[in-house]
Amino acid sequence: MVINTNWTVWKQSSSERAAKIRDQILNEKWQDLVTYLLSIIEPIMSMIRYTDMDRPCIGEIYDGIDSMLEKMKCTINAREKDPNEKFFKEVEAIVVERWNKMTAPLHLLAYALTPKYYSNQFLDKPRRIPPWRDLEVSDGCKAAFLRLYPDDDLRDTVTNEFIEFANGNGLSVDALRHRSKKDAHSWWYFHGACFQHLQPLAVKVLSQVASSSASERNWSTYSFIHSVKRNRLLSKRAENLVYVHSNPRLLSHKQRDYAQGETKMWDIEPKHNDLDALASQLLALTLDDSNIEQTYSASACGIGSSNFNDEEDEEEDELEI
Incomplete structure (x- = not known):
């Protein structure tokens, strides 16, 4: 805009304010800073666009947030080179605060019921752990089971089935192999019959879609x-x-x-x-x-x-x- 001929013929282009705007836009350090900030925001926008689709993806939100923070951390560390990671901790605190506001036990239960997060292909990556080793996910599953199954005996039955699913006990070779190859919804339809009570729950939970409808009402x-x-x-x-x-x-x-x-x-x-x-x-x-x-x-x-x-x-x- 400021290098266009129309800017030079504009009657206010010689004013002090216009000169400051032109100098700021043409400042390479300022442009580099804008590019840096956009690279930090890009994982957030990608995560929002990924979830705002007409398809079930509730089981992938929790892992998506972790991956988003990891990408932001790599971008910030490559630029700041701060051993204390002060700037990243400030950004992480903002994201975590927002996550704590919008998260629900249903998100954590959906993550724990997604088969691919127990596969070797997923766990072979660095800093990956199965859902049952994550304290937040474990507490969320317990809270969800307590609300969905008030009866103690039925809740114990569902809990035992979940333990067998997480450990892979009783699953066929194809069921273990398809953990990373089939989507969660299809996997439970094809291989979940051995879990009498957990299969209907997994199908219902993993059928939920995530959208930005609540935010769009605010907008x-x-x-x-x-x-x-x-x-x-x-x-x-x-x-x-x-x-x-x-x-x-x-x-x-x-x-x-x-x-x-x-x-x-x-x-x-x-x-x-x-x-x-x-x-x-x-x-x-x-x-x-x-x-x-x-x-x-x-x-x-x-x-x-x-x-x-x-x-x-x-x-x-x-x-x-």
Whole structure:
């Protein structure tokens, strides 16, 4: 931009601020620093894009985070050459703090149920250990089993099956060989029949997909607040507005009026009797009903309410229908 002829003919290009911008952009040290920071962020972006796919990948998130940190560490050490790794520890603390916020026992259980992490091809790499030797993974599996199986006898049975799976006891030669060659979902379908209770659990858990839907909801709220007309908001102010906008809506779900009033139809999974009542009301409606809006509120359908008082609006709506 700054070496283009249009920059030189720009009437403000000779100003002090423009001169500083040009000098900064053309500064090789500054460009090298930007490249260095981008190389640190690149593993994070790759991890986000890898998980945001329409395929089951919940079992690979835990290992992906570890691999991401390892790549960032190699990049930082190659540049900093600090024996104390002070800068990397600061970056690692930020990543770990975020991981502790979003992780759940289900992530750790999915990692422990993924067969490839027990294969020789995976464990031959340096600093690799099987999931059962990882304290965080072990505690996560115990917490998940305790929540999924309240019955003590059934939980003990599932635990024993998990121990046999982790040790490879009772598995055929092909089952051991396919640990690193087949995806986790297919492996459990083909070789998991010997684990009567663990196979259904593994199929359900490993069928879960990971996506950025939760973050995209936040981004949608942010775009609503930080628009073209309101683009001078400070980042902290915009963050606070997003917080104020989102959290009261989440807290309202715990109120008694939310579950008993008209808003009960807004839930993702309403009760079956509500669905039956909704279906009967929809079947009874016709386009000729004059009190269609009073019979069934537009807000209960999840669509925006409309004003039918104006005759011109009614004619336009009939044409659109």
